[in-house]
Amino acid sequence: MKISFTLNGKSTEVDVAPDRRVVDLLREDLRLTGTKEGCGAGECGACTILVNGESRLSCLMLAAQLEGRCVTTIEGIGEEGRLHPVQEAFIECGAVQCGFCSPGMVISAVDLLGRDPNPGRGEIRRGLSGNLCRCTGYVKIVDAVETAARRMNAASDVKPDAGEKERVVPGAPGQGQRR
Ligand code: FES
Numbered sequence: 001m002k003i004s005f006t007l008n009g010k011s012t013e014v015d016v017a018p019d020r021r022v023v024d025l026l027r028e029d030l031r032l033t034g035t036k037e038g039c040g041a042g043e044c045g046a047c048t049i050l051v052n053g054e055s056r057l058s059c060l061m062l063a064a065q066l067e068g069r070c071v072t073t074i075e076g077i078g079e080e081g082r083l084h085p086v087q088e089a090f091i092e093c094g095a096v097q098c099g100f101c102s103p104g105m106v107i108s109a110v111d112l113l114g115r116d117p118n119p120g121r122g123e124i125r126r127g128l129s130g131n132l133c134r135c136t137g138y139v140k141i142v143d144a145v146e147t148a149a150r151r152m153n154a155a156s157d158v159k160p161d162a163g164e165k166e167r168v169v170p171g172a173p174g175q176g177q178r179r
């Protein structure tokens, strides 16, 4: 079955069994190995991607469900040559240890900040509750999301006519789909 969708901003067509899991399509067929598979059963969040701007578990999605959709994986979350502010904050705050959970964690954080640009620590914890981490104890992850939110809000306050070029950030407030 031919499936057409947008993947990290590029029109993509694949010939794939309609019941192939999206995580397998991404990792094995398209070699986008940034998306991780942990449990394969919808429990850990490691396989999280954005579909039409909303976080989805790619281990629970079938390839046919991507038809006509817009998919963003961790490989497409930043800009060319520049990390997303959430990725930068994860590095700065020491929120990455083994890194296995990090792509899904970052995607969920981007989704959260798209819906709520200024979440409190409790809201961040709730927003990331579907993503499990075995290493960090979560405190630094929450610190990172807080830091990213502060920076993204400050950046969106900068007026283009003040000589600052507007930055397009996937999942940033006003640029993604809302639930
Ligand atoms: S691999 Fe998809 S939720 Fe764990």
Ligand code: FES
Binding pocket: 095, 096, 097, 098, 099, 100, 101, 102, 132, 133, 134, 135, 136
């Ligand atoms: S950093 Fe190792 S699982 Fe989260």
